Amino acid sequence: MSQSRLRRAVVALTALPLLALGAGQAVAAPTPAPAPAATSKVTAIEDEVARTLAASLADPALRERLRSATAAAPAGAELAPLAAGLSGAAARGLAATTARADLGVAAAKGLGADLGPLLRVQLADPSMRAALDAGAAPLVATAGTDEHARTVRAYDTAGRACALDAATLPTRPVYLVDIDTAKALNAGIDLLQRELAARGVGSAASAPAAVQAAGWWGTKITSVRVNDDEEPWFKGAAEMFSLLSGFGQDGKVRVDSVAMPYLQYDGTTYYPNQILVNWSNYKYNLADVVLMEDDGDTNYLALAQAVAAVLLTIADQGAYIPLVNAVLAALPSSWWTDDPDYVESWYTLARTSTGQLNGARGNGWMTVEPYWVSQL
Template sequence: MSQSRLRRAVVALTALPLLALGAGQAVAAPTPAPIPAASQVTAIEDEVARTLAASLADPALRERLRSATAAAPAGAELAPLAAGLSGPAARGLADATTRADLGIAAAKGLGADLGPLLRVQLADPSMRAALDAGAAPLVATAGTDEHARSVRAYDTAGRVRGLDAATLPTRPVYLVDIDTAKALTAGIAVLQRELGTRGIAPAAQAPTTAQAAGWWGTKITSIEVNDDEEPWFKGAAEMFSLVSGFGLDGKVRVDSVAMPYLQYDHTVYYPNQILVNWSNYKYNLADVVLMEDDGDTNYLALAQAVAAVLLTIADQGAYIPLVNAVLAALPSNWWTDDPDYVESWYTLARTSTGRLNGARANGWMTVEPYWVSAL
């Protein structure tokens, strides 16, 4: 979806009178114009791709990478590739990977102790035969801009090679990418912790007598996202939902729900996943915003931005849709060619059942009430 179309969709959705916010002000920065997380992550990945390409002039490293990606076609960790090897190429790759893992964790608002985040994979399985036959590979990044017309790749001499984004290359290409499943798990924990600190996602309380026997939930039985077909250089998406409503204390509540299985568009998934725990909500209605992490999501900034807006909304004794508020809180750089906002559903009720189309007509899910019994 183009930027203009996406913005028009947001304007149509945003109707609540909200206080002005500056999402960019939520993250402390040493300069008035901090570099967006997307730019930081892209620059780090690009530097690692260039370093990895140059290191593949070392036959031992090239063979180790070929074997590692064959054993793990979905992506092999980049950090162990240089382990145990000597020489400047191995040392340079090890140093660059260590710095990159720390830099990406910081850009995404994650802890420095998260461990290796970068991985590498072959862009397409059809390239394996040429690689095994000895063809010299290129190295690129699984970029965040799915509408790019060209992809920058590097050869073993460090030279830039432009690749057509719309056509699968005949030459083998390795893609440097983030382990988004690992980052998503850590990011959800950051989201929930930061929202809880600001009173947006209160800690679980002791169950009442009525809740002791169990609670009602809404279960997703199937879900699909419709989007433009992703180009060859894009990795699988990692998605999560922000479920919002009013908690039992009358304050706005947001629960983040990881949905790591929801990776590709035009694919129906059958997760049987609990989306809403209704015992945590005051009203029989809640809203859902579906997000995706293509590698550039800063979870700390997201939590701070969402909290800044939702804390201005008070319970007026009736259900108030909160999708608009969540959308208004998103940092402005998320409304670019790579939409971190995917879909939204208004007024999900405890009794909702069957197929629910999203407000953007970009996805649907089927749900059903589900009783969770106490043990």
């Protein structure tokens, strides 16, 4: 993410409780792929795995096992089991690299080492299946996080790097090494909620039991859409989540994280009928929403720390107070590592809000309606 986009993301996060009153075709002659100027931990790990996997595909048994696994799981097959039960240096090397990489990715995303395998592999496009089945030698690349990249680094079975055109689908089969972002997102949302609560800005304080006994008012998302932003062939489906903020019943800033795993592609309208807000947990009739995307590099622990450090400085004075500049100036950019992408934000969401709400950034909209959740 560029520094300007990072600043916009931080502004949106710090403004949550404050602004409620306002405002590939392969290159003909393969050339060495240039090293990126700044490589994230996750990207570096994926690149190492891609190079190791590509070299291991010189082993016919491994190549056939990968072909079968990706055919059975088009959305992505786990990398860890590929070398299981196979002998030889290639299988051993792949198994060791994958095990080390799974732990490294979990650490880079602030998640626990007990999460299990996170890396997976898939064919870049279904149209490549015929050439692969016919025996074409595949390349291996990573599903990079930079959607503006002009080239994609790929490796052949000899371990040599070449550059693929990011704007044109390659005619040669390409496997993509990626993260199981759905699995990481679920774990990350749990971590966010725990860490925010532990730091005093989470969802620890809820409405009294007597208030919730009869039921509570919520806001339901009936439809949502992020505007069309064409992504290159090497980018898979997005994994999005929302940070919902306002003042809790105890008068402290409250942040709730809401997973939105169905919101995968730009230019598509989704109809989730998802409850976004439980208003019984909020003191005021206003809350704000920031929609973010886990691009693979999201460090959920760092995100929780950054949000808590900023929002803990804001006190309930009976109204939202515009302190954005002071808060932003106090926030070191170094607190953000492997940051997620800021997608859209909505301010002044009220319990009575209904109909289409356009995002402040102009990059999406959602339609909402009040919804009464009654006790059985």
